[in-house]
Amino acid sequence: MPQLLARKYEQFIGLADDDRAALQHLADSPARTARARTDIIREGEQPRGAMLILDGWASLYKTLEDGRRQMLAMLLPGDLCELNASMLREMDHSLGTITALTYVELPAPVMEALAIDHPRIASALTWDLLVAAAIQREWTLNLGQRSALERIAHLICEMFVRLNAVGLTQAGGFDCPLTQTDLAEATGMTPVHVNRTLQDLRARRLIEWRGRSVVILRWQDLCSAAMFSPNYLHIERSEDHPGVGGQQSMERST
Amino acid sequence: MPQLLARKYEQFIGLADDDRAALQHLADSPARTARARTDIIREGEQPRGAMLILDGWASLYKTLEDGRRQMLAMLLPGDLCELNASMLREMDHSLGTITALTYVELPAPVMEALAIDHPRIASALTWDLLVAAAIQREWTLNLGQRSALERIAHLICEMFVRLNAVGLTQAGGFDCPLTQTDLAEATGMTPVHVNRTLQDLRARRLIEWRGRSVVILRWQDLCSAAMFSPNYLHIERSEDHPGVGGQQSMERST
DNA sequence: CGAACCTTTGAACGGTGTCAATTCTGGTGG
DNA sequence: CCACCAGAATTGACACCGTTCAAAGGTTCG
Incomplete structure (x- = not known):
């Protein structure tokens, strides 16, 4: 759990000690917990800050009026979501837990200050956003064609x-x-x-x-x-992938 | 075509004259054209700058090895895409035209300078990104449940x-x-x-x-x-919606 | 040891896909 | 101005993937 974010972002950009310290400081904010199978924020509500998952699994989802439900994203430890969401008037989707969850809520001003003081973290946050969008696109492909x-x-x-x-x-x-x-x-x-x-x-x-x-x-x-x-x-520096099944590599085949 | 971007962003945030001028300046950059049904950038290539659609329709799409093809987003005049994409090593999707297209390519440094000089535009760009992500989520719901x-x-x-x-x-x-x-x-x-x-x-x-x-x-x-x-x-200020079919409103019905 | 939830199974149905023609349309050249 | 052509729209018959509904096992945990 410690250094979750730093570890993830170092896949993309080198961080200095004070960057790592700032990220650790985020994760040290008073953590919240939620029980399994509960909603943390629902569609229609007013966005709060960004959410950083520390432990447990959660998901973003939307529902149709008649109850059909679609998961939009799987949130794993170290994932950040709803970054900048507070710029919008209301949530267009919900965030619900799958397991018991430990997370922190990071108000917009905190994230803004962090980005100003730590340009490399600002880059890393943008990268995080880009990767989340890429995953969302892949899910679109998944549902549409596979x-x-x-x-x-x-x-x-x-x-x-x-x-x-x-x-x-x-x-x-x-x-x-x-x-x-x-x-x-x-x-x-x-x-x-x-x-x-x-x-x-x-x-x-x-x-x-x-x-x-x-x-x-x-x-x-x-x-x-x-x-x-x-x-x-978009995992750029993949030096320490353990490899699956002993000898197999995780490199792209083709 | 003039003021496309300014008009769109004013739905979200008030702009000053110099903001509008700066946006207009973007659209005045040397425009490129592409014929209908051609690719502007393909998956695997190195990202270039952001793309601003001035006239015509285009789409983002992905393909599977066996040729199955999924559109990921519809790009209409005034739409901006690939913002920040140059932070990633390679494109994970393609951008192709539907009609003949007029667009401008906006290199990352241009966008960075714009954001620094015009904080309200920086906000508008973030809003644009958030809305694009929301649309992508809705498409996920569309494909998964409807x-x-x-x-x-x-x-x-x-x-x-x-x-x-x-x-x-x-x-x-x-x-x-x-x-x-x-x-x-x-x-x-x-x-x-x-x-x-x-x-x-x-x-x-x-x-x-x-x-x-x-x-x-x-x-x-x-x-x-x-x-x-x-x-x-997330269209916030919907004062001048003409209404469809004369008297009907576009408000949400629930 | 019971209750709740999850997984598994079976049979029948139906929404979409597939394949292959045929008709329509808009643009082009003679 | 009309014949032609390529692409687009339309149609029909049929197959199949995934759904639906209902019930039976398994697991977990209080």
Whole structure:
């Protein structure tokens, strides 16, 4: 948990000691907690500050009047969202927890001061925004063009790479609190079909998924089944990727 | 075409004369042109500056290796894209024209200087980025949860409101250069099904669409068929919306 | 050890996709 | 001014992916 943000941003830009200290200072702000499956802010409400996830998983989502619900983004530890959102009059989406969550709310003035005092952090924040937008575009592609199997596989690939970037993977797998209903909301499918698709992925020996434990058995094959290429995550300096399954690399194939 | 940007940004923030002049100066930069159906920049290439659309329509899109293609955003006159994109090593999506296009390329240093000299413009640019992200989220919802009819109807509603904001609507309709194949790429459907869905919308007397002319017959009913609410476009000061179909209002109905 | 939630299964349905023609339209050259 | 052409729109028949609805197992945790 310590240095989550600094670690992430150093993938993009070198930080000085005082930059790291400033980022650590953010994470040391009085943390808030929320229980699993609760909303932190809802569509229609007035935006508060940016939200920095310290521990646990959350999601952005929207709902239609008749109850249909679509997840828009998965928020993992180290993720920042709603940056600058307070410029808008009201929220156009909701932020809800998946697990119990520890986070900090960072009011706009705090972020402004931070950006002024630390130009490299300002750059890193812009980079963070760009990457979030890129992920949103990839999700658009996911929903619009990929088949059920490809969508689920793609989501697994993305979660793995993102968790890996903050040190939350272990030996070719990760701890995943998502239910099949969550996966359904993220991929625009029904829970029933998610279940069948996961069975398919397991039958192909691409992954194992028991309880909260996801294990990726064949990274390259999973990537190609998903048509996953990590380019949109814009991770520039990938020196210390552990590699999945021992010898396989996480480099783009093609 | 003159004052396109200023007009749009004044929906969000008041501008001073010198702000307007600076925006006009941008649009006066040596304009580039591109023919219809050509790419301006492709995935994998190195980002250049921001792109400001002066005239014509374009789109952002991504493709999968096997040729499946998904439109990510519709770019209309007055739209700005790829702001800050040059911070990233390579493009993760492509920008292609739909019609013949007039645009300007704005190198990062130009935009930086502009933001430093004109704080209100800097705010407006951030607002622009936030709205673009909100639209991307709405497209995610569109693809993930809405039916074919809802998707097409929603896209038409969005295009109308956005064109209206830059004065490109006429009497409850607008000039639309999109082919049914374009609509298919935007909505994640096949061209054949787009065709049938448009017939459905026409049979319900919600729209007319002949050639390039789109006429919205019953705005409120189209909105509710689409579950469209313009809140995500974050148009704050909507004093001079002409209203569609004479007496109908564009306010949200809930 | 029960209750709540999650996962899994089966069968039938239906929205969209696929494929292949055919008709229409706008722009072009003779 | 008209014949022509390429692209766009339209149509029909059929297949299939994913949904729907309902019920049965599993798991977790108080």
